[in-house]
Amino acid sequence: MEIDDLALVLRAKEGDQRAFKVLVERYQRKVYAVAHGMVKDREEALDIAQEAFVKVHRNLDRFKGDSAFYTWLYRITRNLAIDRIRARRNESVGFDEAVGSEELPEPGFLSTRLDANPQRTALRRELAAKLEEALAQLPVKHREILLLREVEGMSYEDLAATLEIPKGTVMSRLYHARNKMQKLLEGYLGEGEDRLALASGEEEG
Amino acid sequence: MMDVRSDRDLLLTAFADGELDEAERAEVEALLAADAEGALRVADDRALSSLLRASLEEAADVVDFTGFADAVLARLPAARPPLGARLRALFGTVFGQRPFQFALGAAAAAAIAVVASPYLRSHERPRMLLAGDPSLTQVLDLDALGDHETMLFKTSGGATIIFVQESP
Numbered sequence: 129m130e131i132d133d134l135a136l137v138l139r140a141k142e143g144d145q146r147a148f149k150v151l152v153e154r155y156q157r158k159v160y161a162v163a164h165g166m167v168k169d170r171e172e173a174l175d176i177a178q179e180a181f182v183k184v185h186r187n188l189d190r191f192k193g194d195s196a197f198y199t200w201l202y203r204i205t206r207n208l209a210i211d212r213i214r215a216r217r218n219e220s221v222g223f224d225e226a227v228g229s230e231e232l233p234e235p236g237f238l239s240t241r242l243d244a245n246p247q248r249t250a251l252r253r254e255l256a257a258k259l260e261e262a263l264a265q266l267p268v269k270h271r272e273i274l275l276l277r278e279v280e281g282m283s284y285e286d287l288a289a290t291l292e293i294p295k296g297t298v299m300s301r302l303y304h305a306r307n308k309m310q311k312l313l314e315g316y317l318g319e320g321e322d323r324l325a326l327a328s329g330e331e332e333g
Numbered sequence: 334m335m336d337v338r339s340d341r342d343l344l345l346t347a348f349a350d351g352e353l354d355e356a357e358r359a360e361v362e363a364l365l366a367a368d369a370e371g372a373l374r375v376a377d378d379r380a381l382s383s384l385l386r387a388s389l390e391e392a393a394d395v396v397d398f399t400g401f402a403d404a405v406l407a408r409l410p411a412a413r414p415p416l417g418a419r420l421r422a423l424f425g426t427v428f429g430q431r432p433f434q435f436a437l438g439a440a441a442a443a444a445i446a447v448v449a450s451p452y453l454r455s456h457e458r459p460r461m462l463l464a465g466d467p468s469l470t471q472v473l474d475l476d477a478l479g480d481h482e483t484m485l486f487k488t489s490g491g492a493t494i495i496f497v498q499e500s501p
Binding site: 145148149152153156158159160161164165170174177178181182185186233235236237238239240242252253255256259260262272274275277278281283284299300302303306313 | 339342343346347350352353370371374376377378379380381382385386388389390391393396398401402403404405406408409410433454
């Protein structure tokens with residue numbers, strides 16, 4: 129039976145490094161995915177992930193178990209990633225900047241084309257590559273909420289706890305983040321479809 | 334301030350995420366039955382989620398995490414557990430060992446022998462409770478057989494004590 133996070137944290141607090149190792153192994157992949165989604169660099173993401181666990185370990189005594197361990201872990205990861213972004217590119221991590229317009233994408237532009245396109249596997253593959261670009265263009269506040277939602281499948285409640293924002297803000301932030309992503313992909317999708325229409329022999333896998 | 338359109342869009346986002354309670358969900362489903370555009374927006378949100386999830390998973394799939402946890406542990410300071418935990422670890426190990434339990438039993442038996450032997454040897458009330466010098470009590474033999482342990486002592490007053498106990 130899998131030992132729950134809190135029990136492992138308690139053991140780690142008493143100096144049991146094996147318990148801490150289990151926690152690292154349990155979350156390493158997802159912590160990396162969040163860090164990678166934020167900084168878009170494999171080595172830097174790995175470094176952030178390691179640093180996040182080291183920081184968690186250093187502050188274990190402060191963890192009282194009021195919230196889930198992983199919300200605390202992801203909060204630390206996200207803060208480290210934001211620090212890196214700030215230091216690396218002097219990138220704006222403001223919380224109000226807009227990407228593109230707040231105009232809504234055409235309804236169904238993504239779902240209907242993916243469903244109707246006979247070469248949708250190829251389309252998905254191309255879109256997946258474009259997703260990284262689109263994510264990188266989002267303001268950090270939108271990028272992080274999408275990552276936490278999709279990588280960890282966090283509930284609105286967990287997102288609110290991790291990002292320390294009200295639940296209503298979670299809902300509106302996700303809404304705007306998705307609109308921006310869809311708007312960014314919409315432009316690409318037209319071009320992508322044109323290219324795919326020219327491609328031949330690529331079938332559904 | 335949020336307009337009606339935004340309210341409806343936020344509700345659709347939460348619906349797409351499965352974050353509504355049963356009553357709200359039923360309400361949105363009824364709304365979507367008559368709102369083709371809303372239904373498409375929900376489908377778009379879900380398609381985007383699925384694309385994003387797959388893309389992020391793939392990004393993590395290409396990384397080999399072998400040794401990652403060990404690298405993290407190597408960066409941790411040498412752990413010095415709290416005093417309570419150290420004592421528990423120490424005594425948990427020592428008390429759990431069979432020879433230690435055996436010796437503990439032997440010591441207890443020796444103490445009993447020293448205290449009780451004057452009463453056994455004489456009907457007179459002893460002037461001293463101890464039958465001789467406790468430091469001179471000899472352990473003649475210690476043996477363990479089956480589920481019992483036997484200890485043989487000789488006090489400085491000449492009494493021989495056989496002590497048998499069930500193995501812990």
